[in-house]
Amino acid sequence: MGKHAVIVGGGASGVTMFTALATAPGISSITVVDPNPIGLGTAFGTTDPLLLCNTSVDVTSLRPGGESDLLAYLAARGWPVHRDHFVPRYLVGQYCRERYLTYRRIVEQSGVRVRHHRARGTAVGPGEGGGHTVVLDDGSRLAATDVFLCLGLDQPVVPELVRRHLGHPDLSSSPYPVRRLRELPRTARVLVLGSKLAAIDATLVLGRPGRHVVLASPSGRLPAVRTRLSRPARPVLDPVSWRRLAPNSPDFDLAAARLVVSAVGRAGAGAALRTQTSGAAAPADRLAEELRLAESGQVPWQDAIAEIIEAINDSTSAWPVRTRTAILGRYRTLISRYISSIPARNARLLLDQFTRGTLAIAPGLPEAVTPAEDGPGWLVHWADGRTERMDHIVCAAGYHKPTLRRLPDGTLLLHSDPASASAGAEPEISADLRVCDPHTGEPERIWVLGAASHPRAAIVNYLNTAARQAADVAGELLRAGYQVPAPTVTGRPA
CATH class of the missing domain: 3.50.50.60 (FAD/NAD(P)-binding domain)
Known part of the structure; x- marks a missing residue:
């Protein structure tokens, strides 16, 4: 048997x-x-x-x-x-x-x-x-x-903001399958809840015929831009020092950060990390700068990512769940912006939508959304007191x-x-x-x-x-x- x-x-x-x-x-x-x-x-x-x-x-x-x-x-x-x-x-x-x-x-x-x-x-x-x-x-x-x-x-994760409206014909609980988004009117104004990978998929699909899209998320940030995510030709992360990291050590964060920075330095022949990223505050400006850096070969941090992912998974697998959750929570920005960064082609398409004025990013979620009383669509109530009319809402929070x-x-x-x-x-x-x-x-x-x-x-x-x-x-x-x-x-x- x-x-x-x-x-x-x-x-x-x-x-x-x-x-x-x-x-x-x-x-x-x-x-x-x-x-x-x-x-x-x-x-x-x-x-x-x-x-x-x-x-x-x-x-x-x-x-x-x-x-x-x-x-x-x-x-x-x-x-x-x-x-x-x-x-x-x-x-x-x-x-x-x-x-x-x-x-x-x-x-x-x-x-x-x-x-x-x-x-x-x-x-x-x-x-x-x-x-x-x-x-x-x-x-x-x-x-x-x-x-x-x-x-x-x-x-799909449905934000609390719209959870009670599930089933509404003008609300998509997920961008997928994207066929439904393609069927929206070419002049539709769409609110996308999220600003990471699923939200970018939704934005790219919606933006092709020129629909107006507003991305809204707690961070209001887009991922970084890369031209590849491949295994490095030679190791760049110090495996012995990485395995020695003790999660309960008071200097864990500093020691881990030094190892990551050193790995990025080896991948980029010593290029400083600060020269590989943009400090622009406006999302469109930051996207444009990070796209320029990526396409000109000035983001060697991308060549350390595959090794860092393997090292994180291998070294944290035996940790208690609470310890791993707490430590990774402190590195959420690194994971969401750089480990989950986007291809340069997607960045170019997004930048084109910014340039055409059909894409905007809100600095935070709306305070409330309510179905429009005088027809289909939604009234979106923002923290600054504005009320904006939207034809459709897409949940893209993962x-x-x-x-x-x-x-x-x-x-x-x-x-x-x-x-x-x-x-x-x-x-x-x-x-x-x-x-x-x-x-x-x-x-x-x-x-x-x-x-x-x-x-x-x-x-x-x-x-x-x-x-x-x-x-x-x-x-x-x-x-x-x-x-x-x-x-x-x-x-x-x-």
Whole structure:
């Protein structure tokens, strides 16, 4: 009897885990649970060519090491790409989909049974005779020896400002799918709540025919600008000193800052960090200056980012959740502005909208929004006393990270919206990404990867993180000898 794996979530993280399992011996069956086509999750399921990946081809790969597998995939199909390029997200969706189908054929030819159950996983409970039972929203129950929770980001954050208006025809709870935004009138005035990556996607889509867009967020800041996010040709971060950082040390912040600044200095042959950023106060001016710096090759900080992300994830994985949350909270600006910076092409398009007068950024959220009484649309009430008429509001404040809850009977609930996860307690996640038994504290054969791994991984909206996790988990399975009887399935998969 071999292992019977169930992967909950068929987006990029789920495909990464599937391809890693394809090389692990002793697997008898793999079932992927997702209501959507496998490989086409929220991040890469778009078909809009305007929307680019926020990471370069080099690190947007289902394989964490060596030459980018995405680069090989695109080059084999005639795409003129470089490892530093930002490609349209739909290409990554196609890549994930095709790699899944390829590996599916490979494992099926070796005798492994593969199924796609088109439903949504809702819970994981104990199985008969050991193992686990995965409960689906269509009433089916799947038995498994090993469960991999690759839950994606599919529940948008809706700001309190507009939460009571959910369901209003002139309110979009998320920019995606962007088709709805494209269908708005060409003269529409749109308020976008947010100023980071999702908000920029919405702004780019809305701005093509010249709609007027106002971005509003607590920070009122756009991300920084980069021309690549690739692995450096040579290490720039001091790994020994980084591992020695003690989170409870009083000089932690100073020591960490020095290591980051030193890494940026090595990446840029000693260029001072202050010369790589703009100090302009106005968002449009700062965007223009940072775009100029990026396009003229004066932002070597970008070549330290990939290494910094790996170092942060590796070094903080064993920290207590509260410690990691507190420390990363102090570095929120670094993470949101520089680690999650935007491609230069997107910056050029935004700057063009500023120049045409069709884009503005508000320094903070409105005090209130109310539906217009004399017709469709909204009245937006600003802190300075102005009231502005808007035709549509788009929530672009990001997505809730998947939140797991453990019930007293041992059932593990799979929630995406923390507001709905009031029952039970948050389970402990081991350093090797396994959910721990609430009674013994021992790791169960339930793994969390990608976005679901946020209790242990600091930066999860990064495909390279999921790829590294999947490779580690697959290596662990190679050393495992855990077997239970073949699973049974109630219900019919699509």
